[in-house]
Amino acid sequence: MIQWISGKVVENFQWSDSVFSLRVITESFDFKAGQFVRLGLNVGGEQVLRAYSVASAPNESILDFVIAKVEGGLLSPLLAELKPGDEVNITQPAGGFFTLDEVPDGDDLWMLSTGTGIGPFISMLRTEQPWRRFKRIVLVHGVREAQDLTYREFINECQQRYPGQLVYQPIVSRESLPEALSGRIPDLIASSELQDACGINFTERSQVMLCGNPDMIQSSREQLKARGLEKNTRRKPGQVTSENYW
Template sequence: MSQWVSGKITEVNWWTPTLFTIKVAADVAPFQAGQFTKLAMTIGDKRIARAYSYVNAPKDPVLEFYLTEVEGGKLTSGLAELEVGSSIDVESKANGFLTIEEAPQRQALYMISSGTGVGPFLSILADGKVWEKFEKVTLIHSVRYNTDLTYQDFINAYEKLFKQFTYLPLVTREAPLKGLKGRVTELISNNKIAEHLGMSELHKDSHFMICGNPDMVKETSVLLQTLGYNKHRRTEPGHISVEQYW
């Protein structure tokens, strides 16, 4: 049974007309970077809850969530109206296995995301365990437009701090200011991602963590399996971990 705590909004930041971040002060249980919890509000006469990944590192005292306002969304319409000082309920216990603790030991890690699915990977970067476990770390973020590439100051700082880290944005609907144009499955299939990273092919000794749009998650996972990578399970270590909570 879910256990809820009351939280207070401490900051709201709109990146674009539809993408925004909220920061929340709430006394939640300890969690691992990459996990998600649930946010809930009463809208009208109904209590509505949805799952969202933590963007902040577990050690940070203020919780952070990266959201998109969905037209007609039952909860996001309410979330979009939140202001500093507003109340919101947060599920105390986190869930999910898209964590460094659950990932097998491999040479390279590819964190593949679309839209707000980049959130858990930002938490993983900030947490720090990833730098000790993998020799190469690549964050791939797929969006429609260049303006959807958020958290750039954070990401650029980590590129400067850690030589093993590479950031690769993918833009699907216009020419990219940085990175490549096209869908992630297309750019894996035609080897453009590997070539952009200076390789003839993706590392065979790699682990892939995938989060974002359910279609992207499924299609990318299936594609990687055709290339010889296997789904990761606790009882059978593999190469692919995914998160789908909507």
């Protein structure tokens, strides 16, 4: 049964003009890294809800949500205006099956994301599970502009804490960045440019998680299937696990 709890904003961190992290403290509740909750505000006497993945780890006292401000949206522009001390409603229990518990074992774990779809991966990387289960982890983040490459400091800390285990590959489509690739994730898979940049190929021992734009997910799944990687389900375990992020 879905219940409401009240959260208090402790920080509204602006990554860019269109992306922000809303950090909220609330009473503790259980969730798994990769799951989502719904945030809600009372607008004109009605509760307006939207689902957002939690980017913090399950054991952290402050919930972290990375959110894209949608022009003309009913909720995200209002969330973007919240200040420390303001309240926001949160549903519990958390939902969704985009968790590492649903992913079979393998050698390499690819985390392919666009935009705010990086959020659940940040939550997973804040736990011990991926570092314990996989020899190498590849985090790919596709955005339009470099300013939307979120959590860079945390990613750098992970690379220092787990040397040689994490590969981070940014992709920026609308400007040039020396360390970034340019283009769409499925196209870069098709040309093998992504694999070459990361120094790792997709094999039957790879596990791939996709989160973000539905077009990216669909096209990437097609490219991965052409390389012998199948959709992962509970009935038929495979190598590709996905979640549409809007």
